[in-house]
Amino acid sequence: MNSLFNRIVLSASIAVFVLFMGLWQWFSANHQYNQNQIQQSLHRELATHMAHINPLLSQGVTSDAALKEAFHDFMLLGPSFEIYTLDLQGKLIAFDAPKSVIKRQQVDIAPLQQFINGAKLPVLGQDPRSPTTEKIFSAANLVDPRGVKTGYLYVIIGGQEFDAWQAVVAQHQHLNQWGAGLSVTILFALALFVVLLKYFTAPISQLAHDMNQLSGHSLTQDSLLKTRPQASKEILGLTTNINQLLSQVHQQHLAIAKQQTERHDFMLHLSHDLKTPLTTLQGYIDTWLLLAEHERDASLIEVAARAGLQLQQLLNQMLQLEALENGQVTATMQHFALAPILDELRQYFLPRAKAQVVELAFEVDENVAIYSDPLLLFRVLSNLVDNAIRYTPNGGKISINVEYSGDRVGLLVSDNGSGIHKHELQALKQHTQVSTNTQQYQQLPQLGVGLSIVRQLLGLLNCNLQVQSTPGKGSHFKIELASPEINESISL
Template sequence: MLKTLYSRLALTLFLLLCAVGVLFIQLIGHSATMYQQEVVQKLNRELADHIVDEYSLIQGRQINREALDQLFHHLMVINPSIELYLLDEQGLVLGYSAPEGKVKRAQVALEPIRQFMESNAPYPLEGDDPRNLAGQKAFSVAPIFDGEQTQGYLYIILGGEQFDHVMAMLGQSYILDSSLQVFLIALAVALIGGLLVFAVLTRRLRQLGNIMRQYGNGQQQDDATLRYPRRSNDEIDRLGQQFNAMADRISEHVGELKRVDSLRREMVANISHDLRTPLTTLRGYLETLDLKHDQLTEQEQRQYLQTALSHSKRLGIMVEELFELARLDSCESVIYAEPFSMCELVQDVAQKYQLRAQERSISLEASLNPETPPVYGDIAMMQRVLENLLENGLRHTPAGGAVRIRVDVDSGNVVVQVADTGCGIPEEDIPHVFERFYQRDSSHYDADNAGLGLAIVWRILELHGSAIQVHSKPQQGTIFLFRLPL
């Protein structure tokens, strides 16, 4: 029942209104009583003074019984709600206008009497009620003098037992009942209004909760209906916008995971295919050598062995590149980084491939800017980048062509460019050249190429915070370009 925020708010409002109602009724009752006593006490403040001036209640320290009885008789006829008490100077009760056995106090405290006789006394001021050992009531009092000496006090309780009975009857009157009913109706209206307001305020929370529940139940995560619409800029709206941002990130990550999983499946399929082909061929030639060793000529045996070695070499290159790519994928940053000269590194790598280029009748040229400052990175990784780019250029450049490598400085970066005059890359294939196991010409079998060289280049440059660009035109050549900060 109390599992929702709305039900808890409704219960809290109900209990709060009940508490306010009880407190308000008690406060109104207490305030009305105090106000009544204040009015009565102010109106009858000089009542005791007038009576003392009119009647000689104490003469020669003796009670004037005749005057006292006469006074009690007159006041009982005129105003039976008040009670008169004759006190001595210590507050002892000497006489009273009450039946025998009603008076329970033998003495009245004098401190309220002294406060009453001061001109700045606060109202209502309550004194001891002789008929109630624990009660206090509004009163009027006047000192009785014999000459200049106080002989006692005339102490008047302004709201006696009859007054209490009348007030109790008024408490059950129609007016008070009607007022209480009006107050209860007002509380009920306030409760209903509060519930409606809470319903409006929590409606957006319920909407956000429904969106979250539908999103968590696995509905289409990129569905626009599963996003919280922005209406204002309060706390609920900011919470909804945070959910939208979280949902977008989750959807993005889920899409990335799907893409990675698809790439993984494709990579496994490519690895299986690329491993199975040379392994099958290698096994076939070796089995042929084993079964027909006596029937094959020496030249055929040598040819079969060279073919088996070629496929074995291809397997070795593929396994080596796979391990290298796996190692690069496990890295989050470059570990062994140091400043080095890119020109010197390019010159060393170019000399290493010079002989291979000459064997293929390809011109290998290096253009180096001598003013190129050092760069910061892993020199072994950058050497692998240059080697893979040169191997790629030499592999796709026909005899008589050229491969050029250039190092220059541009806008605070060292720019490395590897260009060839080979067959080029069709425009639709350019976005895929850095994918793993990608070979543009699938019909051409190359034992020295496993389709991982450019993927390794991409990953190494990514670890160095750089990216590689490709510019190519079919039958005109290809340019690979990357930048490293000084």
């Protein structure tokens, strides 16, 4: 019953059946009412005439013996009439029928008085031959020569014999009527079914037509279904939902296309970063091999070793970036002292800094504690310091300081290196805000693997990054740290 076809068939069948039965009952009741009204109206004066033309009734005589012969004459009217005389209380006095068929010895005289007083027809009275049936009748007062009312003449219109013959005829007629009614019902049901089917399925057909038209075209911003105001609210709601899905699919398609373009640019940039140390490594090793054994200089191997180390770092960064983008890294937030982290960071980069004559100023108060993931924060700072050392000239300085702004705490990583160009800085500012829905960042192909890792890690740590940079003067990276509530710091 879940199909639309079956529902329409069932609803149409029930509707037709209920309508047919209701109309049948209404027509039957209305027909019976009209028939009673006509019959009683035609015989309204029947009892009055009978009482007037019969000598005994005209004198008000109501005795059983005296009226038998009069009733016998009146029965010549046919079996459609049953004649009774009643006293003033409605008790039966005389009648021309076996006593065994009489089921009532007294009838209610209120309907008789209504009839005699000219009430609106039809008026139904009790049938002496049935304990429950009421029938139409004609009635008249019986008055003696002195003008005293002695009783009533009560004539039932449509007696038992009439009802019996009428039942036989009606049964035959009902069979014909039911056959005709069922035929009309079937035809009406089929017509109604076709109309309902066309009415209910027309909006669906239109919707399917619109969907077929969309399927033959590429998805664009204007690829939406037509909204038809005359459609039902369900179809309108379905159209709206489909249009919303189409818009979302279009936006996702644009995002995927943009991501593919950015990933392509990123891979080009990455291949350049990998190519540089690899070329250096291969070139210095080839040079060392071409020299005579006594001419080989250890400095060539040292340069090749540094190039190999740089290549190794890039490969490690690539693996880290892949793990971050695949969701394989999670943050474990906790309170911890900042000084040991910065001390470890300084020891890690000290050899490179000495080789390039770059000062590392990472000293902070030993009592300062922050809320973050120590391992992931170390990796963030490590990538920022690595970039800073790479672009800071000899005699430069790289510092890490704690800054407070109200109830918020941040880490400021500064250098006086070459800085970031305007277009790179603009790209970085556009992509360092954390997305509230996905907690992910867009690709940063022009900024290298290091900053791509930084923005992924900051997303996991729920931190914001503010960047200020001037080409030739240096850069400032401010990391706004998170807290269990908003952003805060504590002292140990």
